[in-house]
Amino acid sequence: MSAAAPWVLKRADAGDAASITACAAEAFRHYIPRLGLTPIPMTRDYGAAIADAQVWVATQQHETIAALVLDVTDEGFLIDVIAVMPQHQGTGVGRALLELAEHEALRQGHDSIYLFTNEKMTENRALYERIGYVEYKRLALAGRTRVFLRKPLKNKKK
Numbered sequence: 001m002s003a004a005a006p007w008v009l010k011r012a013d014a015g016d017a018a019s020i021t022a023c024a025a026e027a028f029r030h031y032i033p034r035l036g037l038t039p040i041p042m043t044r045d046y047g048a049a050i051a052d053a054q055v056w057v058a059t060q061q062h063e064t065i066a067a068l069v070l071d072v073t074d075e076g077f078l079i080d081v082i083a084v085m086p087q088h089q090g091t092g093v094g095r096a097l098l099e100l101a102e103h104e105a106l107r108q109g110h111d112s113i114y115l116f117t118n119e120k121m122t123e124n125r126a127l128y129e130r131i132g133y134v135e136y137k138r139l140a141l142a143g144r145t146r147v148f149l150r151k152p153l154k155n156k157k158k
Contacts, residue, residue, distance in 0.1 A: 005096065006060060007059060007065060007066070007088075007093050007096070008060075009056055009057070009097070009100060010056065010057060011054075011056055012046075012050050012056060012057045013050065014047060014050055016046075016055070016064065016067075017046045017050055018046075019057070020046040020049075020050075020055065020064060020067040021044075021046050022064070023057075023064050023065070023066065023067050023083050024042055024046070024067065024081065026085050026086055027041070027066075027083035027084055027085060027089075028041050028042045028083065029042070030086070031118070031120075034120050035118060035120055035144070037143060037144070039118070040144075041081045044069075044081065046069075049069050053069055053070060053071040054069070054071065055069050055070070056068040056097065056100060058084075058096065058097060060088075065084065065085045065088040065093060066082075066083060066084040066085065066093045066094060066097055067081065067083045067097075068081070068082050068083075068097040068100065069081040070101055070105075072110075075114060076110055076112055076150075077101075077104075077105035077108065077110040077112070077113045077114070078113075079101050079113060079114070079115040082094060082098065082101075082115075101113060102153055106153050106154070111153055112150050112151060112152045112153055113150070113151050113153060114133075114136075114148060114149065114150040115128065115133070115148075116139075116146040116147060116148045116149070117146070117147055117149070118145065118146065118147070119138065119145040119146070120145075125147060128149050129149070131151070132151045133149035133150060133151045134149060134150060134151070135147055135148065135149050136148055136150050
């Protein structure tokens with residue numbers, strides 16, 4: 001019998017918006033000096049995201065320790081934001097959220113999942129590439145260069 005995860009994953013509701021905002025601010029704050037600007041996940045309206053997209057949180061003792069924003073776009077199933085509080089990075093909660101995202105993409109009929117990150121967030125890009133994401137385009141916009149990565153998902157049996 002395996003031990004239960006030390007966190008709970010659940011769909012976010014309107015009451016989670018403030019804690020998701022705080023989580024994203026903490027998770028991305030250390031990138032400000034490297035990027036020379038504020039990362040977009042720090043400026044998102046998470047109340048609107050909860051209303052318009054698919055938002056999940058990981059909680060531990062009723063505190064938000066990580067958050068995930070998923071959406072469906074013209075390009076497919078998107079991981080829009082994944083944020084993990086610094087003190088919980090390396091615990092597996094981020095990986096659990098990525099696995100949840102892949103499960104949701106498959107469940108909703110998608111055969112791949114994609115995301116984008118800033119080209120200067122090199123450790124994120126390396127992680128995504130290690131777990132099967134492949135770069136397919138770059139887009140320069142407003143002083144940022146986004147790197148788009150896609151991961152094919154296991155096809156369901158025919």
